[in-house]
Amino acid sequence: MDKFYITTAIDYVNGAPHIGHAYEKILTDVIFRHFTQRCDNCFFLTGVDEHGIKIQKTAAKNGITPQELCDKNASKFRENWKLLNVDYNKFIRTTDKDHEKISQQIFEYLLKKGDIYKNQYKGLYCNGCEAFLSEKDLTEDGLCPIHQCKPEEVSEENYFFKLTKYKERIAEYIKNHEGFIVPSFRTADVLNQLANIEDISVSRAKSNVSWGVDVLSDPDQIIYVWIDALSNYITALGYDTENPSPLFREYWPASVQVIGKDILKFHAIYWPALLMALDLPLPEHLLVHGWITIDEAKMSKSLGNVISPESILNNYELKEPDAFRYYMATAAPCGKDGNYSDEDFKEKVNAHLANSMGNLLNRTLSMLVKYFNGDIKSEFIVESDLISSALETVKIVENDFDNYDVQNAGLHIIELVDKANKYITDSEPWTLMKNGEDVKCGQVLTSVLDTLCIISSLIYPFCPNIAKNMAKQLLFDITQKLDDLSAGNIKSGHLIDKENIVPVFLRIDSEFAQKTKS
Numbered sequence: 001m002d003k004f005y006i007t008t009a010i011d012y013v014n015g016a017p018h019i020g021h022a023y024e025k026i027l028t029d030v031i032f033r034h035f036t037q038r039c040d041n042c043f044f045l046t047g048v049d050e051h052g053i054k055i056q057k058t059a060a061k062n063g064i065t066p067q068e069l070c071d072k073n074a075s076k077f078r079e080n081w082k083l084l085n086v087d088y089n090k091f092i093r094t095t096d097k098d099h100e101k102i103s104q105q106i107f108e109y110l111l112k113k114g115d116i117y118k119n120q121y122k123g124l125y126c127n128g129c130e131a132f133l134s135e136k137d138l139t140e141d142g143l144c145p146i147h148q149c150k151p152e153e154v155s156e157e158n159y160f161f162k163l164t165k166y167k168e169r170i171a172e173y174i175k176n177h178e179g180f181i182v183p184s185f186r187t188a189d190v191l192n193q194l195a196n197i198e199d200i201s202v203s204r205a206k207s208n209v210s211w212g213v214d215v216l217s218d219p220d221q222i223i224y225v226w227i228d229a230l231s232n233y234i235t236a237l238g239y240d241t242e243n244p245s246p247l248f249r250e251y252w253p254a255s256v257q258v259i260g261k262d263i264l265k266f267h268a269i270y271w272p273a274l275l276m277a278l279d280l281p282l283p284e285h286l287l288v289h290g291w292i293t294i295d296e297a298k299m300s301k302s303l304g305n306v307i308s309p310e311s312i313l314n315n316y317e318l319k320e321p322d323a324f325r326y327y328m329a330t331a332a333p334c335g336k337d338g339n340y341s342d343e344d345f346k347e348k349v350n351a352h353l354a355n356s357m358g359n360l361l362n363r364t365l366s367m368l369v370k371y372f373n374g375d376i377k378s379e380f381i382v383e384s385d386l387i388s389s390a391l392e393t394v395k396i397v398e399n400d401f402d403n404y405d406v407q408n409a410g411l412h413i414i415e416l417v418d419k420a421n422k423y424i425t426d427s428e429p430w431t432l433m434k435n436g437e438d439v440k441c442g443q444v445l446t447s448v449l450d451t452l453c454i455i456s457s458l459i460y461p462f463c464p465n466i467a468k469n470m471a472k473q474l475l476f477d478i479t480q481k482l483d484d485l486s487a488g489n490i491k492s493g494h495l496i497d498k499e500n501i502v503p504v505f506l507r508i509d510s511e512f513a514q515k516t517k518s
């Protein structure tokens with residue numbers, strides 16, 4: 001693999017980030033960090049989507065300008081991602097001047113090419129989707145199926161993009177590239193939608209929507225959100241229809257674009273059509289995740305159950321986000337919905353991170369200190385089934401990530417932790433010591449510590465702080481690439497003193513009766 005480019009959806013800034021947004025960013029960050037362990041050239045893009053009627057209306061309601069609203073909320077998104085250790089390379093805002101300039105250039109280019117044309121339009125507009133819907137898209141009651149609201153009747157002169165021109169090519173592409181949509185069960189739905197697709201409106205009259213980027217050749221119109229929004233994935237790299245930047249040439253096409261299931265149509269149909277119109281290659285994969293519910297209910301302001309990631313860290317007085325990252329990243333099977341509940345969060349991270357993983361490190365190091373003064377003797381270093389099984393797990397986890405199956409990767413790592421715990425229980429190093437079998441005891445402990453080095457590497461994408469802390473106590477270089485991992489990570493000599501053994505994750509035990517609502 002010579003390069004890896006990963007993107008997230010860009011979030012609307014008409015509100016503050018909630019744990020649904022956080023789920024996507026954490027999932028992406030975990031995948032990104034895993035691939036940095038396999039490849040030197042990785043790039044991670046995220047950002048915010050700042051134009052459109054929703055933002056215009058929210059700003060008006062709050063008595064501030066749309067730009068003020070965007071500035072305020074864009075900062076909240078950045079702050080939350082910082083708290084969660086989301087380690088992106090670039091954070092794009094669609095109000096960035098260079099982005100606006102290139103989206104205008106793209107629009108003009110497509111106009112000149114004949115792929116964009118002007119037409120009178122009468123249609124049903126859903127403000128939630130920021131899209132025109134056809135009658136076929138609506139529920140029996142005439143509502144938007146996603147936002148459960150009645151779309152507005154709009155009659156305007158708009159510019160249209162000739163989506164229908166690319167319909168067959170897109171269908172061919174999807175059929176010939178089996179892994180394009182991950183998981184593949186969503187493909188059939190896309191092909192059905194594609195069959196009924198019409199040309200799409202790509203501008204709005206400024207008299208109706210003013211918060212947007214002007215169409216250069218027709219300033220009475222603004223570029224309607226999806227062209228502006230989707231193009232962020234290439235403008236962020238410095239795409240330009242005339243002279244694309246070296247960064248763009250290096251990283252496009254994206255290796256994987258992570259999005260929620262609600263915006264699949266835009267990414268599996270509109271986006272490929274746009275790229276085809278620009279003569280650009282399509283992304284290799286779209287990873288389509290499900291939705292996060294809270295206590296099995298849809299998150300919504302009206303239900304008052306919207307939780308911000310920040311409030312969870314505060315509630316549990318977590319100095320590091322690792323536990324929340326681990327929980328979210330493994331919350332749902334690949335592509336399916338997942339759920340957050342306080343109880344489950346506490347139970348799972350206490351069981352996996354504190355009891356199984358943290359304790360394994362702690363008790364093994366403690367025995368090493370108690371029995372051998374913290375020293376590894378050269379005769380302790382031997383091959384073991386446990387370390388072979390750890391190296392097998394590396395391959396299994398790599399394969400999970402190749403399929404973007406983050407939940408399974410997490411499960412496989414914890415399975416290895418459980419195996420190592422069982423190995424200690426079965427080998428009974430304390431009995432070996434009592435029976436005078438010191439070398440055998442030292443070998444058991446060393447095998448487990450060697451395996452813990454591998455575990456620290458594998459868990460790093462999920463829990464970067466915990467992993468670094470583990471590696472520090474094991475004198476293990478966690479920056480090495482996964483493919484270079486082998487047995488023999490623990491060297492002979494003095495490893496650790498009692499006072500340097502520190503728990504890597506403390507159990508969450510307090511009761512939090514009151515959930516913080518954002």
Ligand code: MSP
Pocket residue numbers: 008009010011012013019020021023024049229230232258259260261262263290291292293299
């Ligand atoms: N701005 C558009 C995306 C443009 S991408 C070129 C948008 N924004 S959004 O803020 O509504 O959603 C951003 C991402 O968050 C989407 O991928 C969406 O699926 C995801 N989520 C929003 N709520 C969610 C949950 N409750 N659970 C999981 N992800 C969800 O759509």
